Amino acid sequence: MNTQLINNQWHAGQGPAFNSVNPSNGEVVWQGNGASPEQVSSAIEAARAAQIQWADMPIEQRITILENFVAQLKEHSEEFASIIARETGKPLWETRTEVGAMTGKVAIAIRAYNERTGTTENPMPGAKAFIRHKPHGVVAIFGPYNFPGHLPNGHIVPAILAGNTVVFKPSELTPHVAQFTLELWLKAGLPAGVINLVQGELETGKALASHQDIDGLFFTGSSNTGHLLHKQFAGHPGKILALEMGGNNPLVVKDVADVSAAVHDIIQSGFITSGQRCTCARRLFIEKSANGDAILEKLISATKNILVDDSFADDQPFMGAMISEKAALGMVAAQADLVKQGAEVLVELKQLKPGTGFVSPGIIDVTKIDEIADEEHFGPLIKVYRYTDFDSAIAEANNTSFGLSAGLLADSEDDYSHFLKRIRAGIVNWNRPITGASSAAPFGGIGASGNHRASAYYAADYCAYPVASVESEKVNLPQTLAPGLIIE
Ligand SMILES: NC(=O)c1ccc[n+]([C@@H]2O[C@H](COP(=O)([O-])OP(=O)(O)OC[C@H]3O[C@@H](n4cnc5c(N)ncnc54)[C@H](O)[C@@H]3O)[C@@H](O)[C@H]2O)c1
Ligand SMILES: O=CCC[C@H](NC(=O)CCC(=O)O)C(=O)O
Numbered sequence: 001m002n003t004q005l006i007n008n009q010w011h012a013g014q015g016p017a018f019n020s021v022n023p024s025n026g027e028v029v030w031q032g033n034g035a036s037p038e039q040v041s042s043a044i045e046a047a048r049a050a051q052i053q054w055a056d057m058p059i060e061q062r063i064t065i066l067e068n069f070v071a072q073l074k075e076h077s078e079e080f081a082s083i084i085a086r087e088t089g090k091p092l093w094e095t096r097t098e099v100g101a102m103t104g105k106v107a108i109a110i111r112a113y114n115e116r117t118g119t120t121e122n123p124m125p126g127a128k129a130f131i132r133h134k135p136h137g138v139v140a141i142f143g144p145y146n147f148p149g150h151l152p153n154g155h156i157v158p159a160i161l162a163g164n165t166v167v168f169k170p171s172e173l174t175p176h177v178a179q180f181t182l183e184l185w186l187k188a189g190l191p192a193g194v195i196n197l198v199q200g201e202l203e204t205g206k207a208l209a210s211h212q213d214i215d216g217l218f219f220t221g222s223s224n225t226g227h228l229l230h231k232q233f234a235g236h237p238g239k240i241l242a243l244e245m246g247g248n249n250p251l252v253v254k255d256v257a258d259v260s261a262a263v264h265d266i267i268q269s270g271f272i273t274s275g276q277r278c279t280c281a282r283r284l285f286i287e288k289s290a291n292g293d294a295i296l297e298k299l300i301s302a303t304k305n306i307l308v309d310d311s312f313a314d315d316q317p318f319m320g321a322m323i324s325e326k327a328a329l330g331m332v333a334a335q336a337d338l339v340k341q342g343a344e345v346l347v348e349l350k351q352l353k354p355g356t357g358f359v360s361p362g363i364i365d366v367t368k369i370d371e372i373a374d375e376e377h378f379g380p381l382i383k384v385y386r387y388t389d390f391d392s393a394i395a396e397a398n399n400t401s402f403g404l405s406a407g408l409l410a411d412s413e414d415d416y417s418h419f420l421k422r423i424r425a426g427i428v429n430w431n432r433p434i435t436g437a438s439s440a441a442p443f444g445g446i447g448a449s450g451n452h453r454a455s456a457y458y459a460a461d462y463c464a465y466p467v468a469s470v471e472s473e474k475v476n477l478p479q480t481l482a483p484g485l486i487i488e
Contacts (some may be wrong), residue, residue, distance in 0.1 A: 003032035003175065003199045004039055005182050007046035008192035014039055015200050020175050023089040023321040023328075023357030024310045030087070030176035034200025037207040040167070043196035044213050047138040047165035050193025055135050055163030062161060066106045068188035073103045080180060084149055085311035087176050089321030089357050090273060092311050101150045101439060108439050109158045112460040117162065127472040133464035135163035136240050137215035140208045144221045145323050146276040146378075148174035149181060154439070154455055155218040155242070156195060162463040164215075165194050169208050171221075172201045173323055216240035218462065220455070223376065223402070223448045230451060242453035242462040244278070246376040247404030247445055250397035251281035251434055252419065254390055254410040255291055262409045263298045266382070267318075268433035269407065271306060271361045274319045275331075275380035278449075279405040279427060279435045282377060284363075285393040288386045296346075296384065303347045303361050321357035322379055328357045331379035335362055338383070342368045349381050374400050390415065394422045404445030407434040426454065 002010035013033030020030045035043070054062070073080065077099045084095035117133035139159050143152030148171060159166055170178035182197045198204055209217060209229055216239050219229055226245040233241045251269050256262040269281035286292040309317035322328045328351050335349050349362025361380035366372055372383075387393040397406060406425035408416055416430045426445040427437055437443050437456065444454030453462045481487065 001032040003179065004035050004043070005186075005195075005197040006039065006043045007050075007196070008186060008190070011039065013199060015204060018172055018175075018201055020087055020173055021324070022086050023324050026355050027086075030179070032175065032199065034172075034204045035198040035207075037203075040198050040204060040207040040211065041213075043167045043198050044138060044208075044211055046193040046196050047167050048213065050191060051135070051137055051163075051165040054160070054165055054191060054194050062163070063110060065189055065191075066110070066157060066161060069185055069190075070103050070106050072184040072187050073099060076184060077103070080149065080184075082312075083180050084177050085320070087174050088145065088148065088323060089311060091309075091313075091316050091318070091320045093316045094273065094320075095311070098147055098150045102153045105150075105153055105157050105439055108457065109161055109460070112457050113158065113161050116458070116460040117464045117466075124470070126476055127470050130467075130469040130471060132467045132469065133162065134467055135464055137164060138213065139164045139166055139216040139218055139240075139463075140211070140214045141166055141168045142205065142209070142217070142219040142221060143168070143170045143174075143178070145171035145173040146273060146278075148177040151220045151244075152178070153181070154459060155220070158459040158463045159218065160194055162460065164463060165196075167196045167198060167208060167214070169198050169200070169205050172199070175199045214239070216242075216462075218242045220244040222246055222378075226451075227448070240453075240462055240465075241451060242455065242459075243451045244444060244455050245404075245449050246278050246378065247402045247425075247449050248282050248374055248376050248400045249279060249402070249405045249425070249434055250283045250285060250400070250423075251407045251409065252285040252390075252393050252397055253292065253295055254287055254393075254408065254415055255289075255412060256295065256409050257411055259291075259294050259298050262295050263302050265407075265409055265431070265433045266295075266299055267302060267306070269435055270382040271303070271319060271380045272433075272435050274308075274322045274357075274359070275361070276322060276327075276378055277435050279437055281407070281434055282381075282383060283385060283397065284382050285385045285387050285397060287390075287393075288388050292386065300346055300363060303363055306361050308352060308358055308360055319361065319380060322359060324357050325351075325355060327379060328359045331359055331362075331377065331381055334377045334379075335364060335381055338364055338366060338369070338372075341372070343383075344368070346384065349379070374402070376402070390418075391422075394419060398422070398424050401448040402445065403447040404449040405429070405434040405437070407432065426450070
């Protein structure tokens with residue numbers, strides 16, 4: 001099977017064989033061979049050869065190709081949503097929204113390109129001052145499995161809009177989504193070499209990330225991998241590295257009259273995408289009060305009622321399967337480990353069917369654990385902390401090396417202003433779920449969640465570098481020369 005796109009030609013991979021599996025039923029949905037290191041080099045060479053011509057192309061022509069891609073996404077939206085659902089286990093309603101987010105990205109990226117990195121001209125005596133932006137050159141883009149279409153697209157679209165060319169390495173768990181994405185780009189009229197696709201497992205990723213001839217790397221994925229890449233890029237200040245990583249995100253609840261609304265926002269925060277969103281609430285702080293008890297009680301009963309089922313079920317579930325049986329069993333093990341440390345299970349997270357990624361959502365009270373590891377459990381498990389004092393809850397919410405998303409559910413605006421001042425995260429919401437971030441806003445975290453290169457609306461910033469120019473049509477001898485200068 002031809003799996004690698006180099007210079008707009010599909011090639012069979014010359015590296016090890018791998019496949020992807022539908023986590024709802026174990027069916028193999030894609031199989032092929034990964035790219036060899038030589039193929040990774042060829043992809044980078046193709047991107048290099050295409051870059052100057054692509055950057056020199058008038059921006060209107062680049063935009064036309066991006067708009068053609070949007071038209072392709074719209075024309076093939078149902079097919080694409082089904083491919084994402086089959087490969088990730090996410091419900092079809094949700095993968096339709098993923099394709100919608102990809103479609104919307106282009107207009108937002110064009111606006112961001114103009115507003116954040118366009119050209120500005122300022123008059124000055126006898127000259128003009130310009131601020132312009134130039135592409136970095138060839139960039140490597142790495143994507144995660146949880147949004148295999150939308151998140152790589154969030155790097156690819158602004159990167160090529162700015163005039164970069166790309167070598168894209170998708171998650172090895174979602175190669176079919178990547179292949180289909182590139183097929184749509186080809187139908188959109190993408191010139192050869194502008195986006196190249198290298199598929200494969202760890203070795204392909206390493207060959208690309210460590211290649212000397214890339215000018216930058218845009219990564220969305222786990223904090224562990226991001227930290228490895230950060231070390232690898234140490235000593236290369238000339239290369240741009242944008243890291244979008246995970247979180248151990250807190251959601252604090254305090255005095256909410258509408259208990260059902262609070263429960264809704266907690267479920268949307270903790271369990272959407274089977275807990276496989278970087279912004280998902282992992283730690284839920286609930287006051288030890290009658291209101292806190294009422295919220296927790298309703299949360300427990302609503303969680304037990306959450307429908308978990310196949311992506312294509314007629315009665316669409318809220319949650320589909322996790323990405324793999326391995327991921328599902330990892331969550332079961334994480335829960336068992338917390339129990340060993342003294343946690344109390346309020347709703348048990350269980351694997352629902354052997355051989356699949358189906359798990360039921362879980363809630364576990366960890367208040368009695370003194371020293372709990374600061375780690376991201378990337379699945380549908382909410383850890384509850386009961387608190388008596390708002391400031392201590394905020395302090396504990398901040399007691400993490402991560403800093404991606406955080407939220408407060410509370411009726412009092414004063415409580416929110418206090419929370420907003422004290423909490424440390426790149427996304428801070430009030431009385432809204434902490435998932436579902438907008439592409440029209442900056443998206444990124446602090447601490448172990450990123451390296452201060454916010455994505456989404458601010459992706460334009462890491463896709464180009466600024467050039468300041470002072471320009472005059474002729475050289476002019478100033479009327480007054482600097483002291484000590486004599487030019488006759
Ligand atoms: N902040 C964000 O925007 C964001 C968005 C989505 C997911 N995430 C995070 O991503 C994680 C889930 O995604 P994942 O498991 O696919 O991430 P991952 O880090 O395992 O993989 C991401 C990509 O990096 C590649 N890779 C892995 N190890 C590598 C190495 N040593 N060298 C080079 N490449 C390597 C993978 O093949 C894949 O393409 C979660 O931690 C989640 O929080 C973050
Ligand atoms: O899993 C991580 C991303 C989750 C998602 N965030 C976005 O889609 C950010 C917007 C963008 O990148 O365009 C979420 O918050 O649910």
